[in-house]
Amino acid sequence: MTSKTRVLVISHGHPSFSLGGAEVASYNLHLGLSDLPGWESHYLARVAPPVSRHAGSHLLSLRQKPREILFHADDYDHVRGSNRNLAALETDFVRYLKDLRPDVVHFHHFLGLGIETVLAVRHALPGVPVVFTFHEYLAICHHHGQMVKTQRNALCYRASPADCAGCFPQMGEAQLYRREQFLKTFLELCDAYVSPSHFLIDRYVDWGLPRAKFRMIENGLTVEEIAPPRPIPRGGRRNRFAFFGQLTEFKGAHVLVEAASRIPQKVWGDDSALMIFGGNLERQPPAYQKHFTEQVQRAGRRVRFYGSYRAAELPGLMKDVDWVVLPSIWWENSPVVIQEAFLHGRPVIASNIGGMAEKVQHGVNGLNFRNASVEDLVDRLIETLTSPDLWDRLRMRIRRPIDRTECAERHVAVYEDLLGRSRGAAEAAPERAVARPS
Amino acid sequence: MKTRTRRHAAPGPEDGPPPVDETAAPDGFVEVVGRFAGEGLLIQGWTTGAIAGATEVVAETRVRCRHAAVLATFPRDDLKPGAGGVLAILPEADIDPAAIRRCHLKVGAAWRRLDLFGQRTLLPDGDAEGHLRHMLAKLEATDADRRTLRRLAAPRYAGHDTVSGSALPVRAAIDLAVRVPGAGVWLSGWPLDPTRRVEAATLNAGRWSVRADGEWMRAVRRDVTEGFAQNPRFAPLLAGADDRHGFAGFVPVPDDVAADAAFHLELAVGEDAFLFLPVSPVPPNGEFVRRILCAVDPDDPAADALIARHVVPPVRAAERPVPGPATVHDLGPARPDPRLSVVIPVVDGREDVDLSLARLAVDPDLAQGEVLVVAGAASNARLPRAVRAAAGFYRLTVRLVLAPRARDAIEAIAAAVPHVRAARVLLLSTAVVPPGGGWLGDLERAAMRPGRPAMASPTILYEDHSVRFAGIVLDDAALPVAQYAGYPADWIRDAEPRPVAGASLDCAMLPRAWLETAVRAGGEGFVGPERKALDLSLRIAAAGGPCLWIPAVRVVAVDEAPRAGDEPWRRAAAVVDRLAFAATWPRVANATVGAAP
Incomplete structure (x- = not known):
């Protein structure tokens, strides 16, 4: 013993x-x-x-x-x-x-x-x-x-x-x-x-x-490797967006694909891309599968569908990513994707509700958009594509997540x-962390 | 449940009344004598001062036999004042009415002598019941005696079903009747009794009878309700009634009831009416245990008590291993005096045991040894040919033991024991893949320590490195549990050899003599092979053979058979085995040495 x-x-x-x-x-x-x-x-x-x-x-x-x-x-x-x-x-x-x-x-x-x-x-x-x-x-x-x-x-x-x-x-x-x-x-x-x-x-x-x-x-997090920023040519844009997660309806990938489709071509340009890393679409209700598949087809070359990934692959995938988008239409809690994005220094564009709003502060370490609003997400994406120093400003304020x-x-x-042998380090819950909805 | 066996009074002069004055006038006369069907005597006449109730009667033939009697009285206006009619029933008397010369009736402390009336009536056999029925209305008797008289007056079982044609709204049938030798009769069926007329059900066989319905299990039988739903006599009575018509239960039968005895069920319907249903038990077959397990609801709150009462006794009796005949074929090189015997029971449908034989063939520790492949009841017809070929190719001394009655590994082992020639035995399941590298020698050295032999089992792992066996130990309630079962192998990495309560018959080394002793002593009946194997292991331990677990020796065993489902009958079987095991090994802790560390 x-x-x-x-x-x-x-x-x-x-x-x-x-x-x-x-x-x-x-x-x-x-x-x-x-x-x-x-x-x-x-x-x-x-x-x-x-x-x-x-x-x-x-x-x-x-x-x-x-x-x-x-x-x-x-x-x-x-x-x-x-x-x-x-x-x-x-x-x-x-x-x-x-x-x-x-x-x-x-x-x-x-x-x-x-x-x-x-x-x-x-x-x-x-x-x-x-x-x-x-x-x-x-x-x-x-x-x-x-x-x-x-x-x-x-x-x-x-x-x-x-x-x-x-x-x-x-x-x-x-x-x-x-x-x-x-x-x-x-x-x-x-x-x-x-x-x-x-x-x-x-x-x-x-x-x-x-x-x-x-x-x-x-x-x-278990930290194996930190992905460096994606190398871009002088004057190039931080225009690679990524979705990591299960392709359930609650994760809102359909909101993101729709938003990417609606961005004017002159803003989107020729080299912007939305990369979808996610699996299990085949396990979703048929109606959602059909809807999502049609959306991706309509988006054409703007959306690249990579399928599921293993955790060990993430640093490698992150190398080609500038922004991580979390468009969940449910509250979330503390999504690991946010922590992983922050670990690799990628600002996050997330819904403005629940655990996402708590972890991603608008204008600090990422951007928030109105939950489930394609229009608002379009605006935020345009903002990222048209604000040359935004990515660097946000990236500088990202705090490294705990390992x-x-x-x-x-x-x-x-x-x-x-166990009765307290060292007094445990952090008690504050009185109320998030404002009660009116 | 009270068993009732009718006894006869032993005849002899000393049983009679005190000597009487033969010259004095009698105290009355016997006028009617008759014998009931089966047993019992009716004596009717008159005397003075008689009092209804229990008394004694001496029916004098060549000898004078004293019998318990029920006496009823009835008024007679043809007699002198103080005299009256008497009717005595001698329920247990077995006397020829024609042989009776006179009777003596005990009244208080005195005896009354009743001579035989010259014009007496000798009732033909079988007419006594009718005569008694005719007299019932005028008889004076206590309430208890009147019930007895009514019972005697009722029709007797005449060997045929009287339920089906009864005018009463009662029907019944027996679905399954099995006589389990040495135990009793299992009965299941249904009585349809919507007006609750049946007061008791008694199982009878000759002179033996027992109340059968006191605790029997009830079951929903919707089919019975539906079967009578169109019957104009029953349909109105079934409206709103529940469907719990079914019954099932075990009735212990004493050994002195002949094996071929004819049984019948007697349904008491009211005070003086009885219906009869023939019961023809059959011997248990291979489906018997499963059928009775299906009759049990393991989720019934009283399941444990019901199973203990009705299921455990017949299952234990029916499942008790009975060594069957076995034939032996010697294959491969002859070796009359092997150093070690490996016993491999084959009780499933596999066509060969080539992996086991190949592994053993290349193990130098088995040199000078023999392998007994025991083909049980379910073994494949192609197995002998495959074993013969393997014995030749691998140059292994193989004894192929054909044991067609062996239902499981334990019975197969028992069948093989007489044919084991070495003093040391390795029991080896076909699920176990023998490893290489001297494991056999390590196990043998642990089991055969000079002066301290033991039944030794290695660690048995599953193929995913979960622990399958690491010794049977006793938990806090002294119940045997497989320690570390399912844990990662790493858990027992540094464990040392230790005594345990039970070894594994999947892989165990032990002296042949212990195995012989345990098998000869016979085993208890269990449904599942786990308890059966544990029972044998504990019997070996109880016979003085300590069990050892040798952690450092590791073998892998695989689950080849699909895992049993969770059907109710299997859960009932688990309860049966648990109760049977507790009854067999009530203080297993005292019989063994192992305990959880």
Whole structure:
């Protein structure tokens, strides 16, 4: 037995199988903690079909790195966020907890795992602090955790059983109320919450979780290589725009493609380009696939479609990019794309809502445009194409995002606090970070 | 559930009443004598001072036998004052009415002598019930005795179904009746009883009977409702009724009920009416266990109790491994005195075991050894030919053991044991891929330490380097668990050999004598192979053979069969095995040495 403080990071997915932002963030935290002297991190991630499990256990290795383990869970109630196979939690999950005996358990999601895992930890490891990081609004919002209305994707400002029943009339207030209470039953058992944005904290506080338990810690990046600015000839323009992300409707790539199409040719010129790095279009609703594909075809040579990419490819892709555009039509939380753009010194053009507005300050490190407004985005793109020194001015004010080690150190401060050996470094959540909508 | 077996009074002079004065006038006369179908005697006559209720009667033939009796009285206006009619039922008497010379009736502490009336009526066999029914209205008896009399007066089982043609709104059928040798009878079927007339259901076989419906499991049988929905007699009664017509349950039957005994179900409908349904149990077949597991709802809050009561006993009896016949074919080079025997049970449809044989053939530690390939019930018909070819090519001494009755690996191992020639045995599943590099020698040295032999298993990993087996240990509740199952192999990187509660029969080295002892002792019946294997491992440990886990020796085993689904019957099977295991190994902690570190 080592004398190191042992943390178990629990994620709803392993980046080897699911390359989502939360998965990457949780894994980076695991790596960051492992780098710190006196700390030892273990990583448990959920896997599901098409990965199959062994007959003898829901736990499996799948040849991951040491101190990493996978938990197979495939009986999940998406309404309640509940794992229907409680027996598997009681046996294999709890067995692992008891054998590992971590000093801190840090959840990064409950999706697929089931929110009851929090209670399983409480039962198996009484007295061990439990931390929960929120990556979006899934506990609050049944609409994929987006806080966007099911009708016309309008932004949602407030969740309540009555409001939510407007989105899900077939479920009704009673069921939605039960959903909320079920999730809160377990979330309230946690000792601390972590959020990568103040905006998300506000949303959960509005929902009913105590502000005092929240800490804002940005996700930490794993820095391999910094992409230098794209070389341009004297008098050349910073006119390469890039979209990085999944091609879901909520990510708003269609807004960006439409805006790029509408820019007058004399402004766009011959060498401007919009580069789309994103995948999973084939998994979207057919209507959206058709709409988006037609848009790209209409845009002609202005839009280049590169398909999906791996995280390790990002520095290489970023070398050819001047601006990163984040046109999401939902709130976002703390998009890794913004941090990565800032890491490589690329100003960001982002929607003026939620986590994007918090991270991208207009005229400081990027530009904001009115959410889902093609016209406003057209104006911002024209501004970038017609303001020769804008890129350099914004780039100079970009602050380097924290790396995974820095992120881990900030988490350690939270853990130390919970373990009663506080070094006083944990940053408490401010009273209210983002103005309440009028 | 109370089992009722009827007993006979043993005849003998000492059983009779005190000596009586043969010259004195009798206290009354016997006028009617008859015998009930099956068993029991009716004696009717008159005497003085008789009191209705339980008493004793001596029916005097060549000997004087004393019997328990139920006495009813009835008024007679043809007798002197103080005298009255009496009707005695001797429920357990088995006497020829024609052989009776006189009777003695106990009244209080005294005995009344009733001589045989000259014009007595000797009822023909089978008429006693009718006579009693005729008398019932005028008899005076306690309420309890009146119920007994009504029961005796009721029609007896005559070997055929009286439910189907009954005028009462009651129907019933037996879907499955299985006599599990040494255990009892499994019954499932349905009674349709919309007006709740059936008060009790009793299973009978000859003189033995038992109340069967006390705790039996109920089930929804919509098909029964629908089947009678157009029946004008039942349709009005079924409106609004639920569909829980089905029943299923296990009835323990004592061993003294003959194996070929005829059973019938007796439905009590009201105080003095009975319906009968023949029950013809069949022996359990291969589908029996699954069928009864399908009858269980594992999500029923009372599932554990119901399964323990109705399913565990027949499953344990039906699944108990029975060594079947085996034939042996010696293949490859002859080696009459091998140093090590490797037993490979083949209980699936694979056509060959070439990887296992090839790996063993190139392992120098198996030199001077033999391999027993045991072909179980489900083995492929082409397996023997492939094994024969491999034995020749690899120059391996192979004993092909054909065990067509072996249903699983444990039974295949049991079938192979008599044919194992070496004093050391390696049990090796076909799922295990034998590694190279002296693993066999390492395992053998661990298992055969001088003076401290053990049943030793290596670490078994899945192909993705998850732990499949790293010893069976006991959890906080003294229940066996596979430690570290599913963990990354790195977790046990520095582990040392340690005693455990159970080894893995997928790969284990042990002395042949221990295996022989454990197999000879027989095993308990389990549905799933995991508990069965653990049972055998624990039996070996309980017989004195400690189990060791050798972490440094690592082999890989793969899941070749698709993972079993989560159907309700499988969950029921898991409950059965859990309960059966708990019953078999109630204090497994005391029997073993392993415990979670």
